Amino acid sequence: xxxxxxxxxxxxxxxxxxxxxxxxxxxxxxxxxxxxxxxxxxxxxxxxxxxxxxxxxxxxxxxxxxxxxxxxxxxxxxxxxxxxxxxxxxxxxxxxxxxxxxxxxxxxxxxxxxxxxxxxxxxxxxxxxxxxxxxxxxxxxxxxxxxxxxxxxxxxxxxxxxxxxxxxxxxxxxxxxxxxxxxxxxxxxxxxxxxxxxxxxxxxxxxxxxxxxxxxxxxxxxxxxxxxxxxxxxxxxxxxxx
Amino acid sequence: xxxxxxxxxxxxxxxxxxxxxxxxxxxxxxxxxxxxxxxxxxxxxxxxxxxxxxxxxxxxxxxxxxxxxxxxxxxxxxxxxxxxxxxxxxxxxxxxxxxxxxxxxxxxxxxxxxxxxxxxxxxxxxxxxxxxxxxxxxxxxxxxxxxxxxxxxxxxxxxxxxxxxxxxxxxxxxxxxxxxxxxxxxxxxxxxxxxxxxxxxxxxxxxxxxxxxxxxxxxxxxxxxxxxxxxxx
Numbered sequence: 168x169x170x171x172x173x174x175x176x177x178x179x180x181x182x183x184x185x186x187x188x189x190x191x192x193x194x195x196x197x198x199x200x201x202x203x204x205x206x207x208x209x210x211x212x213x214x215x216x217x218x219x220x221x222x223x224x225x226x227x228x229x230x231x232x233x234x235x236x237x238x239x240x241x242x243x244x245x246x247x248x249x250x251x252x253x254x255x256x257x258x259x260x261x262x263x264x265x266x267x268x269x270x271x272x273x274x275x276x277x278x279x280x281x282x283x284x285x286x287x288x289x290x291x292x293x294x295x296x297x298x299x300x301x302x303x304x305x306x307x308x309x310x311x312x313x314x315x316x317x318x319x320x321x322x323x324x325x326x327x328x329x330x331x332x333x334x335x336x337x338x339x340x341x342x343x344x345x346x347x348x349x350x351x352x353x354x355x356x357x358x359x360x361x362x363x364x365x366x367x368x369x370x371x372x373x374x375x376x377x378x379x380x381x382x383x384x385x386x387x388x389x390x391x392x393x394x395x396x397x398x399x400x401x402x403x404x405x406x407x408x409x
Numbered sequence: 410x411x412x413x414x415x416x417x418x419x420x421x422x423x424x425x426x427x428x429x430x431x432x433x434x435x436x437x438x439x440x441x442x443x444x445x446x447x448x449x450x451x452x453x454x455x456x457x458x459x460x461x462x463x464x465x466x467x468x469x470x471x472x473x474x475x476x477x478x479x480x481x482x483x484x485x486x487x488x489x490x491x492x493x494x495x496x497x498x499x500x501x502x503x504x505x506x507x508x509x510x511x512x513x514x515x516x517x518x519x520x521x522x523x524x525x526x527x528x529x530x531x532x533x534x535x536x537x538x539x540x541x542x543x544x545x546x547x548x549x550x551x552x553x554x555x556x557x558x559x560x561x562x563x564x565x566x567x568x569x570x571x572x573x574x575x576x577x578x579x580x581x582x583x584x585x586x587x588x589x590x591x592x593x594x595x596x597x598x599x600x601x602x603x604x605x606x607x608x609x610x611x612x613x614x615x616x617x618x619x620x621x622x623x624x625x626x627x628x629x630x631x632x633x634x635x636x637x638x639x640x641x642x
Contacts, residue, residue, distance in 0.1 A: 369599045375621045378601050379608050382448065384591065384620035385441035387471065388434050388628055390425050 180363045181356065188355030195351025199343045209335030211294035215301040216324035217285040217308065219244060240320075241285055245276040247315065248287060248308050256307045261299055273300060284324060294333040301327035423470050423501050426477040427529055435478075441622060442478045448619050449589065455561055456587040457619070458491070460571040460580040462607035466595035467624035469497045472570040475591075480532035484565040487524065489535045491569040491583045493544035496537030498570055502527050509538025513556060514547045520559060533564070548582045557586055574610045575603060581614035589619040596626040 181188070219241050247253060254267045254274075263270075275288040287304055291297035309321045369375065372383045426435040445454065459472035469492075476488040489510060490498040499506040504525060512518035513535075524535045541547055560567055569587060574580035584590045590611050594604055611618055 367601050368597050369594045369601055369604055369623070370596055372623055372626075374601065375594060375604075375623060379592075379594075379604055379621060381592070381608065381618050382444075382620035384444040384448065384622050385437055386596075386623040386626040386628070387437050387441070387467070389625050390423070390434050390470070 180359055184355070184359035184362065187359055187362075188352065191355035191358070192348055192351035195347040195354070196344045199347030200340060203338045203340035203343045207338040208292045210290050210292055210337040211297050211333050212288060212290045212336040213294065213297045213301050213327040213329070213333075214286050214288040215305045215327040217244075217287060217305055218322050218324045219283045219285060220320050220322065241278050241283065244285060244308075244312070244321075245278065247312070248276050248285075248304060249274060252315070253304065253307050253311055256311070257300065257303045260307070261303055263296065263300075270300070273297075274304060289327070290336065294329055298327045298329045424473060424477060426474045426481070430481070435474075438474045438478045441475065442482065445475075445589075445591070445619055449617075452588065454588045454619070455565070456557060456567045456569070457589050457591060458569045458571045458580070458584045458587045458616075459591045459593060460574050460584065460607075460611070461593040461595070462573060462575050462599055462603040463595075464495075464573050464576060466573070466599055467593050467622075468492075468573070469501065469570050471591070471593050471622055471624060472568050473498060473501050476532055476568045477529050479566050479568070480529050483531070485531050485533075485563070487533045487535060487560055487564040487567045488527075489567060489569045490537040491548065491579065492572045493537050493541055493547065493579065494572055494577060496540070498534060499536040502534050504534065504536060506536045506538065509536035511538035511541045511544075511547060513538075514550060514552050515541070516552070520556065545578050545582060548579055554586065574607045581610055581616075584611055584616040585614045587616060589617050591619050592621045593624050594621050595624050598625070 249271055251267045254270045258265060258267065258270055273289050273291055275290075277286045277288065278284065279286065287301055287308075289297045289301040289304070291300065305323050305326065309323060312318065312321050369378070372386060375381065375383045425432055426438050429435060445457070448454075459468050459475065461468050473488060476486050480486040488498060490496045491510070493511060496506060496509075499509075504527075508518045508523045510523070513520050513523050518538075520535075523538065524533050526532075527534050547553065557567065567587075569583050571580040571583045574584075592604075592607060592611065608618065
C-alpha cells in the first residue's frame with residue numbers, strides 16, 4: 168500500500184491534536200517564564216565611556232590625522248584595558264575576591280565606529296558592583312596609561328552610575344518565553360505527527376478502501392447515552408427557568 | 410435495582426433503531442440496509458454473518474440493529490446468536506437463554522420452541538442457548554446445515570451474530586455456510602493489520618464479503634450526514 172500524504176491530511180492531523188500542541192506550547196512558555204523569573208540570577212549591566220584624544224591640537228589640518236592615529240590607538244587601548252596590568256589593580260582596589268580571568272569575563276570593551284569614544288561595559292549580578300568595576304577600570308586605566316604609553320590623552324566622558332531602578336539585561340524573560348513557545352510549538356506539531364504515524368488503527372472510510380479493498384457499506388456513529396443527554400437538557404432548562 | 414436500570418439503559422442504547430427510530434444513527438443503519446440490498450443485485454442474500462477482527466467492536470449492536478431495520482422494511486427476519494462463547498443477544502432483547510441454538514443442534518429442543526418473537530414486529534430471535542464445550546464442532550455439524558435450510562423456508566433473512574474471526578474459528582465456519590459476510594471495523598481501535606487478516610480469514614473460508622461497516626465513526630460537525638434530514642427528533 169502506497170502512503171500518500173495530502174495537505175488536507177496534514178491539516179486534519181494538526182486540527183485533531185490542536186489541544187496537545189497548545190498544551191505543549193503553553194507549558195514550555197510557563198516553564199521558561201518560571202525559570203527566568205524565579206531561578207536565574209539577574210545580571211545587571213553598566214557602562215562607562217572613555218574619550219581618547221590628543222591634547223596637542225596645534226594645527227587645524229593636523230586634526231584629521233590625529234583622529235586617525237587615535238583610532239588606531241583605541242584598538243590598542245581596548246586590549247590594554249582588559250590586560251592584567253589594569254585588572255590586577257582594579258581587583259586590588261575593590262577587593263572583590265575575583266581572579267583576573269573572572270573580572271575579564273565581566274568586562275566588554277567596544278568602540279563606536281569611527282569615533283574616539285570607548286565603551287567599557289560591565290555585567291554583574293550586583294548592579295552596585297558593576298558600577299564600581301566600570302568606574303574603577305576607567306580610573307585605573309586613565310592613571311596607568313600615562314605610565315604605559317607616556318601620554319595623557321584619556322578622559323572619562325561619563326562615569327557609570329547606579330540607577331534607582333536598575334533593570335537586568337539577562338535573563339530576558341520575554342525572549343526566553345518566546346523561544347520556549349516556538350520550541351513547544353514545534354515539539355507539539357512533531358509529536359502530533361508522530362502519534363498519528365504510530366497509530367495503526369483503522370480510522371476513516373478511506374482506510375477501508377485503501378487497506379481492505381472491500382466496499383464500505385456504511386458508517387455508524389457512536390450511539391450516545393440518550394438518557395443522560397435528556398437529563399442534561401432538563402437540568403439546564405430548569406436552571407434557565409429558575 | 411441500580412443494576413437493573415443500567416441494563417435497561419444499555420439496551421435502549423443498543424437497540425437504537427427500535428427505541429429512537431428517528432435518530433441519525435438509526436438512519437445510518439437504514440443506509441446500511443440499503444447498501445447491503447444493493448450490493449448484490451443478482452444473488453439474493455438470505456443468510457448473513459456479522460463479524461469483526463477482534464472482540465467488542467460492535468458486532469452484536471450492529472447485527473441487532475440491522476435485524477431491526479430489515480424487519481421494519483417488511484422482511485421476516487431471524488437473528489441468530491452464533492457467538493457460543495460470549496452470547497449477548499438475549500441481554501439486548503431481554504430474554505432468557507436457557508434454550509437456543511445449542512439446544513437445537515444437540516437435539517434437545519425443536520426450532521419452534523427455541524425461536525421466540527421479539528418486541529419488534531417480524532423479528533424473531535434465536536439465542537445461543539447453554540454454552541457448549543465444543544462450539545466449533547456444533548456449528549460445523551450437519552444439523553447446522555439442516556437447520557439453516559429449514560429456517561430459510563420460514564424467513565426472508567437470517568442474520569448471524571458471530572464471534573470475532575481472529576479469536577476463534579467459529580466465525581469462519583458460520584461465514585462458510587452463509588451467503589455474505591459483513592465485517593465490522595471499529596474506527597480508532599481496529600488495527601489495520603488485524604482488519605486485513607480478518608478479511609483474509611473470511612476469504613479463506615470461501616465466503617463472500619459484502620463489505621465493511623465503520624463503527625464508532627465520529628462524523629465531522631459540519632458533515633451533511635450529521636443532522637437527520639426532515640425532523641430534529
